[in-house]
Amino acid sequence: MLVRLAAERATGALLRDHGTLYLVDGRVVHAESPASPGMDVLLTTAGRLPRENWDEAVDRAGAHRAVGRFLVDSGRLRDGELEICHLGAVFDAAFFALSPTSGPTRFRYGVGHWFGTVRPVSAEAVERETLRRRELLDAVWPYASVDSAPVVPRPAAPGQGVGARRRALLAAADGVRTPAELARVLGRPAFHTLLDVRRLAAAGLVETPLDAAPDATPPPPPPEWSPVPPVSDPDIALLRRLRDALEAHL
Amino acid sequence: MPGIDECLMEAMTLPGARGASLVDWNSGLALGTAGESPVGDHETTAAETAELARAAAEFDSFTAAAEEPPAEDGGVPPVEDLIVTTRAGYHVIRFVRTSFDSSVFLHLWLDRDTGNLALARIRLGDLAEKLVLG
Numbered sequence: 150m151l152v153r154l155a156a157e158r159a160t161g162a163l164l165r166d167h168g169t170l171y172l173v174d175g176r177v178v179h180a181e182s183p184a185s186p187g188m189d190v191l192l193t194t195a196g197r198l199p200r201e202n203w204d205e206a207v208d209r210a211g212a213h214r215a216v217g218r219f220l221v222d223s224g225r226l227r228d229g230e231l232e233i234c235h236l237g238a239v240f241d242a243a244f245f246a247l248s249p250t251s252g253p254t255r256f257r258y259g260v261g262h263w264f265g266t267v268r269p270v271s272a273e274a275v276e277r278e279t280l281r282r283r284e285l286l287d288a289v290w291p292y293a294s295v296d297s298a299p300v301v302p303r304p305a306a307p308g309q310g311v312g313a314r315r316r317a318l319l320a321a322a323d324g325v326r327t328p329a330e331l332a333r334v335l336g337r338p339a340f341h342t343l344l345d346v347r348r349l350a351a352a353g354l355v356e357t358p359l360d361a362a363p364d365a366t367p368p369p370p371p372p373e374w375s376p377v378p379p380v381s382d383p384d385i386a387l388l389r390r391l392r393d394a395l396e397a398h399l
Numbered sequence: 400m401p402g403i404d405e406c407l408m409e410a411m412t413l414p415g416a417r418g419a420s421l422v423d424w425n426s427g428l429a430l431g432t433a434g435e436s437p438v439g440d441h442e443t444t445a446a447e448t449a450e451l452a453r454a455a456a457e458f459d460s461f462t463a464a465a466e467e468p469p470a471e472d473g474g475v476p477p478v479e480d481l482i483v484t485t486r487a488g489y490h491v492i493r494f495v496r497t498s499f500d501s502s503v504f505l506h507l508w509l510d511r512d513t514g515n516l517a518l519a520r521i522r523l524g525d526l527a528e529k530l531v532l533g
Contacts, residue, residue, distance in 0.1 A: 197499040228402040229530035233495075233503055236430050237423065268403070277442070278428060285427065312457030313477065314425075314502075337500045341425045 150254050151247070155272035162260040165253070168246025171262040176269035179262040180242035184329050185339040188238050188264070194336025198225060211263040218265055235267045240278055241338035247279045282340060290347035299324050300346055300355040311354065318345050324358050403431035406530045410507050413522055415514025417488065418507075420445055421495075421530075424452040425502040437488070437508060448506050452492050455481050456502070476504075480520065489516050493523040497531050505530075 151163065151170070158175035168182030181187060192198040202225050210219035217235060220226040226234075245251070286293075301324040305311060311319065321334050332342035349355040401409070403421050410419040411433050418434035422445040429445035436444040455461050455478045462477035476494035483490040489509040497503070505527050509519055 192499050195499040197497075227531055227533040229406060229533075230497060230499070232403045233421075233430060233497060233501055233531070234499060236428075237501065240426075240428055281442075281446070282426065310457070310459040312459065313462055314457065335500065338426075341502070344425065 150256070151272045151276055154256060159256070159258065160261070161256055161258040162262070163246075164255045164257065165246050165251040167248055167251040168242050170243060170246055170275070171260070172272070173261070173266060173269060175272060177239065177243065177272055177275045178266045178269045179264050180239045180246055180275075181262075182242035182245040182339075184245040185238070185241040186333050186336065187242075188234060190333055191234055191238060191336055191338070192226075194334075197230075207263070210265070213265075214261050214263050215265040216263060217267045232268050235264075236270070237338050239270065240275065241340050243275050244279050244282050244340045247276065248283075286344060286347055289344065290351040292350070295328070295346050295350045295355065295357060296343050297327055297329075298357040299327050300350075300357055303354055303356050305354060309352070309354075315345055315349060315354075318342065319349070319354065322346075322355060401529055401533075403530070404433075406505070406526050407431055407433040410505065410523065410526055413507070413509070413515070413519050415510040415512070416507060416519075417510055418444075420448075420506045421503060422449050422452070422506055423501075423503050424449040424456060430503065434508070444506075448490070448492060448504075451483070452481065452494070452504050453502075456494065480524070482516070482520070485511070487511050489514055489519070491516070491519055491523050493520075493527045495527045495530060 154161075154163065154172060155175040160173050160175075161171075163170040163172065167184055168180060170177055171179040186194075189200075189203050193200050193203060198220075202220075206216050206219045206223070206225065210216045217231055221228055221231055286296075300322050302319045302322055317335060318331060321331050326334065328342045328346045329339050331346075332339040335342070346355060407419045407421065410416060416434065418432070418436055418441075420432040420436075420441060421430045422428065423430060427446035427449035429441050432441040432445075438444055456476060476496055478494055480494065481490075481492040483492075488511045491507045491509070493505045493507075495501070495503045495505060505523055507519055507523055509516065
């Protein structure tokens with residue numbers, strides 16, 4: 150559907166269960182998803198932008214759909230910073246919005262986003278990147294269970310390095326926060342956090358608390374009878390005609 | 400105040416420049432590209448250089464000493480640059496320092512005969528700074 154909308158140079162919002170893509174003339178200009186931190190989280194968590202500055206930009210420029218532009222013109226952000234942060238957020242949200250489990254797709258023509266256009270990306274590039282990211286996750290560690298479950302650190306083997314970024318991730322992994330929540334706490338894109346969690350899982354440095362206590366709840370006993378869907382009486386005459394027709398062909 | 404495209408265009412004006420890109424080393428995403436790729440596909444080159452950059456950025460042997468001064472800030476790359484020399488060219492990978500959490504670098508591919516490695520290294524450092532500081 151995205152490719153068709155790109156071909157007809159559509160403008161509007163592509164709505165799915167896990168997120169929304171905004172198109173202008175068939176190119177992706179913005180994306181957001183409840184699963185990924187927005188620009189505001191990415192910029193304010195690390196202290197790059199005070200929350201008041203963000204709110205001011207939304208108040209003053211949101212109605213003209215030029216919040217990104219306002220942040221640069223008012224000297225809060227540089228062009229390069231805005232582009233790097235925004236592209237990161239767009240591809241991050243698109244990954245979740247375009248996931249196969251994201252449900253039905255609707256398109257509302259003419260709908261725009263208040264953030265405004267920063268650096269449009271072709272719809273094909275977004276779709277290709279989303280696919281590449283899915284394959285990358287599975288190449289690192291092909292078990293999706295660590296994507297949504299809270300994880301806890303495991304002790305490193307002697308001489309096993311972790312790296313500063315992943316040390317910060319491990320320090321925040323308390324067995325309650327899911328990877329999506331960790332991303333928000335750290336002010337990092339959600340896909341990057343998923344990828345780091347899978348890399349840590351592959352290295353044996355995290356586990357889900359369920360792994361630690363596998364026998365906490367016994368599996369439910371199988372039902373004693375297998376339910377059979379109700380069937381109305383077969384149409385004997387129809388079955389005879391079918392048999393005759395098949396025999397005539399043999 | 401340059402954006403990504405202006406920054407890459409400027410990198411391409413360096414002597415012997417054949418290709419330039421801005422890449423996220425955590426995901427392997429190319430945020431912007433200019434010129435050619437050694438394998439004919441910028442996205443493949445981005446994914447491959449990202450793996451190399453990630454190794455340098457994450458192994459403690461390269462990063463341990465650098466962590467002491469300003470504390471572990473997500474936006475401050477402990478490694479400044481990487482240089483890979485091949486028979487036909489040079490690859491300069493310059494980490495970009497941002498004040499929000501990010502993981503991006505500039506990659507410049509130079510021709511070995513016409514490129515000037517020392518100049519490219521200095522200019523790429525300036526460009527990385529200009530990209531985020533204006």
